Every structure is written in structure tokens, then in C-alpha cells.
């Protein structure tokens with residue numbers, strides 16, 4: 001049966017789209033950046049902080065939550081929203097990528113992927129049906145299919161075989177959770193490495209199965225930036241027009257703006273949260289390494305163009321002091337700012353698309369982050 005359209009396009013600027021995604025926990029204004037909350041927490045900040053910085057939808061991880069505290073336990077506590085006290089939309093990655101990036105000990109077969117827990121070495125098997133079941137227990141608003149993300153630099157034969165497995169797994173995920181089966185959305189993940197023809201083949205197979213949204217996987221996994229941009233330019237506009245498009249694990253400020261101009265609607269990346277904890281802060285003037293001695297007596301705000309709590313309240317001198325002293329507060333204040341920067345960037349993109357000025361925003365970000373395009 002025809003499902004109500006979950007995604008509406010409100011404005012365009014070239015391939016860029018200003019849209020709105022509806023979920024069981026509210027609507028998401030796109031383009032959107034999703035803070036990463038791998039084990040049910042966006043590291044160093046609480047839900048109130050997330051609301052304050054403008055987060056709409058956050059990311060959780062099937063692999064991590066399954067291993068600890070367990071998806072059944074989370075279900076018994078009322079699901080992930082209730083458990084972590086986040087009442088907005090949540091997207092969960094399916095675990096395939098995390099199994100590969102966290103475990104050398106794993107066996108890949110038609111049935112699924114066998115792996116050992118990185119926590120206690122216990123053995124587990126993720127099948128398409130299992131990862132759908134886990135994500136239903138978590139109650140995420142957007143579930144991702146189980147896929148194989150070929151390591152960056154994989155040869156064409158391997159990538160071609162791998163995308164076949166990914167399609168068969170995607171079909172099994174859809175069969176485990178048919179369209180209309182519930183309020184959770186299920187997104188397919190396009191693979192195909194750095195090969196345009198394999199990417200188109202993967203997309204055609206997934207579109208034939210039918211998903212509520214489509215992700216570009218297999219990127220930002222060590223391939224050359226030029227290869228990522230080439231695939232992004234080729235595939236972004238080819239993804240289904242009226243469905244949300246998600247570029248997994250991306251990226252830097254320039255990557256995000258480039259993704260938007262190629263028709264991508266959703267992004268997630270650990271850069272703002274991870275770099276906050278090592279003192280690399282993103283500002284309107286580029287990256288600021290807060291531990292530098294030049295900030296010892298600098299009373300100015302981290303970023304005069306930012307209105308986050310950190311920039312409104314504290315000086316660079318104080319932020320540097322906290323970082324050098326390894327004060328726990330440093331993690332929270334730096335994370336609040338970096339998340340606000342990435343969330344404001346996508347908010348500005350939404351406005352720019354409505355005004356037809358995406359090119360100017362791209363030029364501004366490229367000038368502030370010259371090293372990103374490399």
C-alpha cells in the first residue's frame with residue numbers, strides 16, 4: 001500500500017534540497033547534522049545541552065548498544081529514547097561497519113557476520129534479521145540495513161561481489177520489516193566502492209526493493225578525497241528524488257557543504273565531538289587549537305560569530321586553561337561549541353538553499369577550511 005510521504009522538499013538550489021523528514025518523534029529540518037551518540041550518549045553533553053545547541057536528531061549504534069547494556073535491557077527500560085531521556089528522533093547505524101572497524105576477528109558469510117565482542121571476546125552473529133530486531137528493541141526512528149562496507153582501496157572484483165551480498169542482506173532486512181510494518185523507517189545503504197557503474201548497480205537493486213530513505217555507504221573509509229567527491233557528485237543527484245539521502249560518516253565542514261550541493265540531506269560524523277576532546281575547535285575563521293600558548297591571556301570569545309553557551313560565557317584563556325589542566329569541564333564546553341558549529345552550519349545551509357545562495361556559503365567554508373579540500 002502507498003505509504004504517506006515521509007519526506008517533503010520545500011526549496012532547491014541546484015542539486016541542494018531544503019526538506020523536512022517526519023518521524024515518530026517529530027520532524028527533522030534538512031539538511032541536518034546528526035551528533036553521534038554511539039553508546040546512548042553524545043560524549044560529554046546531556047540532552048539539555050543537545051537541545052540548547054540545536055540538535056534535532058542524534059545517532060546511536062546497534063553494535064555497541066547490543067553488546068552493552070543489551071538491546072533487550074533497553075527495551076525493558078522503555079526503549080532508547082526513554083533510557084537516555086532524548087525525546088527527539090534517533091537514527092541507529094546497523095552495526096556492520098562497527099563490526100569491521102572494531103574487530104579483526106570476524107567471519108563474513110551469506111548468513112551474516114560472526115564477530116567477537118571487543119569488550120569481552122564473546123562470540124556473536126549479526127544477521128539482517130538480528131540487526132532489525134535489535135533496532136526495533138531500541139526503538140530508533142530510522143533503522144539502517146546490515147551491509148558490508150568494503151575496506152577503502154578494495155579492488156573492483158571484491159567490491160562487485162560485496163555489493164551483491166549487501167543487496168541480499170538489504171532484502172532480508174526489508175522482509176523482516178516490511179514497508180508500513182511500523183513507525184520506524186528503514187534506510188537502504190548504497191555500496192559499490194569508487195566505481196560509478198557498481199554504485200549505480202547497487203542503487204538500482206536497492207530502489208527495486210524499496211526503502212524509506214537511501215544512504216551512501218562505503219565512503220570516508222580511507223579512499224582519496226577526490227574519489228569520494230567524484231562518487232558523491234555522481235551518485236548524490238541519482239539517489240531517489242523524493243526520499244531522504246544520507247551520507248554516512250561525513251564529515252568535515254567542507255565535506256558537508258559539498259555533500260549538500262550534491263543533493264545530500266543527512267550527515268553524521270564524530271569530528272565535532274572527538275576533536276572537542278583533543279582541543280581542536282571549529283570556528284567561523286577555521287580551526288583553533290585551544291592548547292596553543294598564544295591563547296594564554298586571550299580574553300576574547302572562542303568564536304565571536306558563535307552564540308553558543310561556551311562562546312557567550314568564557315574566554316579563550318579560560319578554555320585553554322581548562323584543557324591544559326585536563327579539567328572535565330573542558331570536554332563539555334568544547335563539545336557544546338563544536339556541535340553548535342556543525343549544527344549552525346547546516347542551519348545556515350537550510351537558509352542558503354531557500355535564498356539560492358549555497359554557492360556563497362560553500363566559498364566561505366572553503367576559505368575558512370582550505371586544508372579540507374585536499
Ligand SMILES: Nc1nc(=O)c2cc3nc(NCCN4CCCCC4)[nH]c3cc2[nH]1
Nearest residue numbers: 093094096097149217218219220248249271
Ligand atoms: N552501516 C554503515 N555502512 C557504511 O558503509 C558506513 C560507512 C562509513 N564511513 C564512515 N566514515 C567515518 C569516518 N570518520 C571520519 C572522522 C574520524 C573518524 C572516522 N562511517 C561510516 C559508517 C557506515 N555505516
Ligand SMILES: [Zn+2]
Nearest residue numbers: 306308311337
Ligand atoms: Zn561557540
